């Protein structure tokens with residue numbers, strides 16, 4: 001299956017199968033819609049392309065997933081941020097879970113049967129992720145986890161969590177587990193967010209027992225797992241997000257009566273730039289390249305473009321963010337987080353300075 | 363005629379050496395001997411980016427944008443043609459060196475034999491914009507490289523400048539701008555793509571000029587240090603065939619006219 005065949009088949013199918021969301025804007029509705037879209041796309045096969053047969057996929061190049069996400073975003077079928085979590089979670093399972101575990105679990109995620117979350121950040125460990133302190137102690141064949149995670153997106157909906165714990169000091173003492181969220185000892189407390197969509201939560205672990213076979217990789221592989229995950233986020237996910245942002249620029253052009261050519265041009269140029277960069281990254285991936293710190297460039301370009309776009313919307317639709325309760329307000333506010341989640345803007349610049357410009361230590 | 367990656371690397375090596383020792387009309391002649399005319403007519407997509415990027419990186423110059431525009435117009439190369447400049451004005455990029463022209467050069471970048479002319483005829487813009495975009499990206503890389511070396515070598519407060527986060531972030535910001543611009547240049551195929559690429563490259567070169575000048579401090583403000591040559595070149599090239607701010611505005615006007623944002627690169 002090549003890109004052209006896939007896109008043609010997919011768009012024809014989507015034209016016939018109406019998956020558009022209802023009028024409800026609550027997070028519950030978004031998550032329900034996300035499950036519905038994933039379920040339908042999985043059952044029709046589209047969601048399975050680009051993933052290996054070992055996890056229920058139908059094979060084919062990874063770029064097919066980017067095409068699927070682009071269509072989903074362009075048609076506004078699912079919120080792109082939560083839709084794209086599969087792009088981070090599935091490759092992690094493929095690389096680090098026991099093959100039987102990955103084969104059993106991944107279809108539940110791709111097929112819209114379950115939501116999963118990613119428990120990395122802690123109250124004391126955000127940018128300095130390697131300082132995390134949620135403990136896992138071995139007890140026979142099991143591990144016992146105690147500690148706290150925070151800002152865990154979708155934790156309140158999640159059946160499973162990819163969890164980073166500390167099993168020994170230092171970077172080499174971080175170990176990842178695939179934890180059932182209904183395990184005794186887990187408490188999820190949703191957090192209110194600034195933009196009103198309460199997508200993340202605090203998660204407390206009180207002597208939670210996790211079977212040893214749920215470890216992802218071996219003891220001490222957790223840091224590498226976290227590092228491997230970022231480039232995944234920065235390939236297909238970014239392409240989805242860029243496609244989504246183009247739809248918002250289109251919407252702005254429809255709604256604004258201001259003729260501010262400079263502002264519109266600058267917003268477009270920033271989007272076009274990250275689109276071209278992201279395209280090149282997809283291509284490198286397709287050629288078998290291992291993505292690394294250079295994807296921090298993609299991340300900076302994307303966060304900058306996203307904030308510029310919504311700043312422009314706020315300027316060219318005067319009062320809409322401040323006085324009217326429309327999606328512009330929510331999305332404008334959410335764009336403020338673009339320089340925080342997934343590694344802050346400053347952390348990206350630190351990585352670029354250290355790893356790409358070889359400037360040595362700070 | 364096609365050219366593979368190894369041949370391109372070899373070409374780049376030759377060009378780099380030539381540009382290290384020749385500039386202006388001497389480089390023009392040397393490039394003609396290296397087959398510039400054939401490169402332009404037979405493998406323009408592969409070679410024009412290399413030639414123009416290297417002009418930027420080495421700090422050499424040659425009147426080649428004439429040829430790119432002439433070729434795109436279906437005319438023979440090797441002469442000159444009035445070129446649009448910022449603000450609806452026109453310039454001529456002489457094939458003789460500045461000092462040898464009767465007028466001399468009054469351009470901010472005095473090395474370039476560039477002067478105002480009263481007017482000109484419309485010329486195709488896309489190819490020239492893409493070529494100049496590569497030149498600007500190369501100029502940006504040259505400035506970044508100077509600033510990087512300085513940051514690593516110079517010590518203040520007992521530490522290399524490169525250890526100060528404010529300095530590191532300026533250089534990181536510069537690299538992001540250049541890499542982003544290069545991505546738009548590689549993707550530039552049609553008129554709009556080339557317009558956007560020139561805008562991104564102009565912006566990247568101006569970003570590089572601002573940050574690198576700052577990181578170089580006083581030494582970067584001296585005429586002995588090479589930085590000012592690249593800074594001047596960036597400003598002058600930015601205006602040629604439309605400045606970053608003009609082209610950005612033009613893109614905005616197009617979007618407002620057609621009511622949607624073209625998606626130029628497809629998977």
Ligand SMILES: Cc1cc2nc3c(=O)[nH]c(=O)nc-3n(C[C@H](O)[C@H](O)[C@H](O)COP(=O)(O)OP(=O)(O)OC[C@H]3O[C@@H](n4cnc5c(N)ncnc54)[C@H](O)[C@@H]3O)c2cc1C
Pocket residue numbers: 118119120121122125126127128150151152153154200337340341342343344345346347350
């Ligand atoms: C919407 C949203 C969703 C999220 N979803 C998840 C999720 O699903 N799972 C998860 O694990 N986490 C999630 N996070 C958490 C996110 O990863 C962290 O917020 C992020 O890593 C930053 O950590 P912090 O908030 O502790 O900020 P800090 O690390 O405390 O940083 C605060 C400020 O200091 C700056 N700073 C810190 N260190 C340096 C440095 N070395 N140099 C320069 N500046 C520095 C930062 O750039 C930032 O500006 C989410 C966050 C948001 C906003």
